[in-house]
Amino acid sequence: MKIGILCYPTYGGSGIVATELGMSLANKGYEVHFISSALPARLDITNPNIFFHKVNVQTYPLFQYQPYDIALSSMIYRVVNLYKLDLLHAHYAIPYAYAAFTAKQMLKEDNNDVPLVTTLHGTDITLVGQHPSYKHAVEFSINKSDAITSVSESLKKDTLQFFNIKKEIQVITNFIDNSEFDDCNECQRTQFANEDEKILIHVSNLRPVKRIDEVLQIFKNVEKKVKSKLIIIGEGPDMEKVNQFLEENPELISKIRLLGKVNDLYRILQLSDVFLLPSEQESFGLAALEAMAAYTPVISSNAGGIPEVNIQGETGFLAEIGNVEAMSNYCIKLLSNDELLAQMKINAKEQAVKFDLKNILPIYEEMYKTTIANF
Numbered sequence: 149m150k151i152g153i154l155c156y157p158t159y160g161g162s163g164i165v166a167t168e169l170g171m172s173l174a175n176k177g178y179e180v181h182f183i184s185s186a187l188p189a190r191l192d193i194t195n196p197n198i199f200f201h202k203v204n205v206q207t208y209p210l211f212q213y214q215p216y217d218i219a220l221s222s223m224i225y226r227v228v229n230l231y232k233l234d235l236l237h238a239h240y241a242i243p244y245a246y247a248a249f250t251a252k253q254m255l256k257e258d259n260n261d262v263p264l265v266t267t268l269h270g271t272d273i274t275l276v277g278q279h280p281s282y283k284h285a286v287e288f289s290i291n292k293s294d295a296i297t298s299v300s301e302s303l304k305k306d307t308l309q310f311f312n313i314k315k316e317i318q319v320i321t322n323f324i325d326n327s328e329f330d331d332c333n334e335c336q337r338t339q340f341a342n343e344d345e346k347i348l349i350h351v352s353n354l355r356p357v358k359r360i361d362e363v364l365q366i367f368k369n370v371e372k373k374v375k376s377k378l379i380i381i382g383e384g385p386d387m388e389k390v391n392q393f394l395e396e397n398p399e400l401i402s403k404i405r406l407l408g409k410v411n412d413l414y415r416i417l418q419l420s421d422v423f424l425l426p427s428e429q430e431s432f433g434l435a436a437l438e439a440m441a442a443y444t445p446v447i448s449s450n451a452g453g454i455p456e457v458n459i460q461g462e463t464g465f466l467a468e469i470g471n472v473e474a475m476s477n478y479c480i481k482l483l484s485n486d487e488l489l490a491q492m493k494i495n496a497k498e499q500a501v502k503f504d505l506k507n508i509l510p511i512y513e514e515m516y517k518t519t520i521a522n523f
């Protein structure tokens with residue numbers, strides 16, 4: 149089977165899921181064509197079954213805005229024709245499902261149409277997709293897809309609530325390849341914390357929905373009771389809030405490490421004791437699942453699909469969105485009790501194993517086959 153994957157190339161969750169899925173399919177012998185504005189961050193382009201097609205946007209003095217979606221649909225059309233693709237898989241409704249629909253209309257003219265699967269990831273439904281500028285196009289693109297998947301039950305519920313969807317939405321949860329996680333390398337821990345300190349970690353693209361100010365406030369509360377360090381991984385618009393916090397709390401400068409984008413995320417997760425995710429919205433919380441795969445329990449809000457991943461009292465603790473005090477207290481409780489922490493680390497890993505790639509990949513394969521058969 150030849151599959152075209154349309155996704156964001158950046159360090160966002162949808163791009164990571166699309167890339168990991170495409171690479172796993174390629175490893176199983178599928179021919180996978182990525183169509184995006186840049187090489188996706190984690191893509192192993194050396195795999196002979198993987199192809200990358202960069203969308204080239206031509207500038208012209210007349211354009212106030214570059215017409216990316218037109219260039220994208222043209223590229224989708226060309227790749228389907230050239231490589232005889234069997235199916236397109238759009239990750240994130242806009243612009244991918246929308247541009248794929250336009251490409252399909254062009255392909256129909258050549259009697260060369262292919263089925264389109266759209267995977268809904270989160271803010272394409274709950275945030276960006278709600279804006280009047282995009283809402284109708286999002287609803288239209290979803291309804292014009294030949295199959296629709298959602299990464300959690302919560303996101304499916306939100307989609308049906310916010311949009312008039314006329315087709316079945318299949319929940320196929322995000323996944324993790326547990327085989328990519330090595331055994332914990334204790335030596336590295338000393339690079340981040342002293343023997344008697346615990347390590348808290350947060351990984352995100354530092355957008356407002358991630359509530360980085362709450363991550364910092366939780367750490368400030370915890371640090372008063374438990375000797376600890378905080379690692380922040382990622383870059384994004386709210387990095388300024390971190391800088392501001394450090395200016396206001398100079399005594400914490402030596403206790404907070406800002407690592408930006410890192411390549412060896414898994415190794416750093418493995419030496420952490422607790423992952424903080426106080427998000428305002430989170431359709432799934434892939435970052436939390438990655439932490440769990442590295443034996444790191446999660447203290448989170450109960451937003452969106454997080455409760456489907458982080459189980460209260462087992463893999464970590466959850467509190468209402470914005471309840472910094474509760475999240476801080478849970479964190480102190482967890483980090484002050486070595487027995488509880490050890491048990492939750494094991495529970496977190498067991499939960500990650502339930503979401504293992506080997507369980508989820510066959511569901512995608514089956515869905516592709518059914519979609520092609522029904523087309």
Ligand code: GMT
Pocket residue numbers: 156159160161162163165269270271272299322357429430431432433434435452
């Ligand atoms: O950043 C992205 O590429 C997508 C991003 C978003 O904001 O929609 O992340 C979403 O997709 C991830 C992968 O499916 C989920 O794990 C995240 O929970 C979800 N983010 C939100 O819903 C805020």
